[in-house]
Amino acid sequence: MRYCLALDLQPDPALIAEYEEWHQNVWPEIKESILASGITQMEIYRLENRLFMIMETAPGFSFEKKAAMDAANPINARWEELMWKYQMAIPGGSPGEKWRLMDKIFSLSTE
Numbered sequence: 001m002r003y004c005l006a007l008d009l010q011p012d013p014a015l016i017a018e019y020e021e022w023h024q025n026v027w028p029e030i031k032e033s034i035l036a037s038g039i040t041q042m043e044i045y046r047l048e049n050r051l052f053m054i055m056e057t058a059p060g061f062s063f064e065k066k067a068a069m070d071a072a073n074p075i076n077a078r079w080e081e082l083m084w085k086y087q088m089a090i091p092g093g094s095p096g097e098k099w100r101l102m103d104k105i106f107s108l109s110t111e
Contacts, residue, residue, distance in 0.1 A: 001056070001057045001059075001061065002054065002055065002056055002057075003054075003055045003057065003101060004052065004053065004054055004055075004101075004102040004104070005052075005053045005055070005099040005100060005101055005102060006050065006051065006052055006053070006090055006099070006100055006102055007050075007051045007053070007087055007089075007090065007098055007099045007100070008049055008050055008051070008087070008088050008089070008090050009046075009049040009050075009051060009086050009087060009088065010049065010085075010086055010087070010088055011048075011049045015085070015086050016046075016049060016086070018086065019083070019086040019087075020046070022082070022083070022086075023044065027075065027079060029073075029075045029076075030075070030076065030079050033069065033070065033073055033075070033076050036069065037061065037065065037066040037069050037070075038057050038058040038060060038061035038062075038065070038066070039055050039056070039057050039058075039061065039066075040056050040057060040058050041054075041055070041056035042054070042055050042056075052102075053099060063101075084098075
């Protein structure tokens with residue numbers, strides 16, 4: 001299954017550059033956690049301070065399961081705390097909500 005999500009960064013060029021640098025050297029434990037949750041592929045794109053993430057997942061993946069795994073992982077908690085310095089919620093989300101799931105509105109697919 002494919003999911004697309006959005007998140008904003010603080011509108012500060014220095015913080016955006018730091019955020020991108022962190023993502024050039026993501027901790028191995030974070031990559032392992034992502035894969036263990038059932039995410040098989042992930043890409044993040046940036047336009048100014050808006051981020052767009054595409055995730056491909058294995059059958060059985062759920063955001064609830066991923067959240068529970070993340071909550072039980074102290075390294076993931078450290079990473080998320082560090083990343084929050086750079087991130088800001090998109091208006092309209094729930095309190096504390098970071099990445100927001102996007103609705104698919106068009107597909108060129110002929111399937």
